[in-house]
Amino acid sequence: MPTAFITGATAGLGAAFARRLASDGFDLVLLARDAERLDRTAANLHDRYAVRAEALPADLSTDDGLATAEGRVRDVDLLVNNAGFGNRGVFLDVPVSDEITMLKVHCEAVLRLTHTALPGMLERERGGIINVASAAAFTARGTYGASKAWVVSFSQGVAADIARRSQGRVRVMALCPGFVHTEFHDRANMDMSDLPDFMWLDKDDVVAAGLRDLRRGVQVSIPGAQYKALIAATRLIPRGLLTRLSSNTGRKYK
Ligand SMILES: NC(=O)c1ccc[n+]([C@@H]2O[C@H](COP(=O)([O-])OP(=O)(O)OC[C@H]3O[C@@H](n4cnc5c(N)ncnc54)[C@H](OP(=O)(O)O)[C@@H]3O)[C@@H](O)[C@H]2O)c1
Numbered sequence: 650m651p652t653a654f655i656t657g658a659t660a661g662l663g664a665a666f667a668r669r670l671a672s673d674g675f676d677l678v679l680l681a682r683d684a685e686r687l688d689r690t691a692a693n694l695h696d697r698y699a700v701r702a703e704a705l706p707a708d709l710s711t712d713d714g715l716a717t718a719e720g721r722v723r724d725v726d727l728l729v730n731n732a733g734f735g736n737r738g739v740f741l742d743v744p745v746s747d748e749i750t751m752l753k754v755h756c757e758a759v760l761r762l763t764h765t766a767l768p769g770m771l772e773r774e775r776g777g778i779i780n781v782a783s784a785a786a787f788t789a790r791g792t793y794g795a796s797k798a799w800v801v802s803f804s805q806g807v808a809a810d811i812a813r814r815s816q817g818r819v820r821v822m823a824l825c826p827g828f829v830h831t832e833f834h835d836r837a838n839m840d841m842s843d844l845p846d847f848m849w850l851d852k853d854d855v856v857a858a859g860l861r862d863l864r865r866g867v868q869v870s871i872p873g874a875q876y877k878a879l880i881a882a883t884r885l886i887p888r889g890l891l892t893r894l895s896s897n898t899g900r901k902y903k
Contacts, residue, residue: 650700654678654725654766656709656718656758657732659686661831662781665852666729669860671698678721680705681732682714709758710750718758719765728766730759730800731781735837738902740791748792755796756803763807763821770819771811777820777863780804784827784871787880788895801825801869808868823869824859826850827876840901847875 653670657663658679667677671694679694681687684706691702705721707714709732722728733755736743759780770776782804786797804823811819829850834841850873858872871877883891 650674650676651726652676652678652724653727653729654680654722654762655729655731656680656762659683659690661833662826662829662852662855663729663731664690665856666731666779666859667694667702669853669856670727671700671702674698674700675727676701676703678703678705678725680707680709680718682706682708710753715753715758715761718762722762722766723769725766726770726776728762728776728778729781730762730778732758733781733833735793735833735839736791737838739896743792751792752796755793756799759800760803763803767807767811767819767821771814774816774818776818778804778807778822779859779863780821780823782823782825784825784876784880785895786823786825787883789892790895794895797825805868817866820863820866822859822863822867824855824862825869825871825876825880826855827873827879829855838903840903843901850876 653675655663655666658667659681667679671677677694677700679687679691679702687704687706691704694700694702707717709715709718736747736751763778766778780800782800783797785794786801788794801823804821808821827850828844828848829852831852855872859870862870871880
């Protein structure tokens, strides 16, 4: 059975990836910080889908947590770098230590786990890495948007660097969802009440679109027709206006 390693696997998009991949027959390695919730998630998936589901508690913002993850990711067939969060507030309202924590989880963890997992995939001539970025990567949205822009650029760069060796058999993709109903906004204390319905995506749809795009060899996956159109439009709107619009939309805090 192939093995999928998913970070941030206990909630939201990561839990949706875990369910979908278990139903596709993947054994799972599930990573998050809350060990009890992780055990419960792994046991449920094992019972429901008869796959092996291993719980790997680790905090990706710490060197110990990163080392734990690196120690387990070497032989997996599919890596989903999904763990992430938003900070509560705009730039100067957030302690700089929280911004640095975000860069560790969104960038350093993605870099290090990709670096550790890829050589085995290339040797075995099969494998895939999905780096969960965001539609915010294409707009100006504080440290969050900047970190996700890094994820997109990094994923495209790595995909190009391995292209000749991988011959399309090992794929690296950035997944860029718009707003998705998960625990993300509550955890960041965001008030999303003004966001129109059409801007919300369903997490299972995002996962299905991401896995379909990975199979097709897409390098930057944008789920949802509305976000494909919005992101295409960002290339036509003057940068100053886009910056004002994107730094405000859906960015109110309770
Ligand atoms: N929801 C959206 O609208 C949206 C849109 C675009 C992109 N995204 C991206 O999608 C990804 C998943 O977000 P989500 O919306 O599914 O969020 P979520 O529902 O809040 O889930 C976040 C998951 O990440 C884990 N996590 C958080 N910090 C961690 C750390 N330091 N180390 C290890 N695990 C950690 C959490 O578990 P523990 O707390 O137990 O660690 C949880 O399993 C993120 O990268 C996010 O930026 C979300």
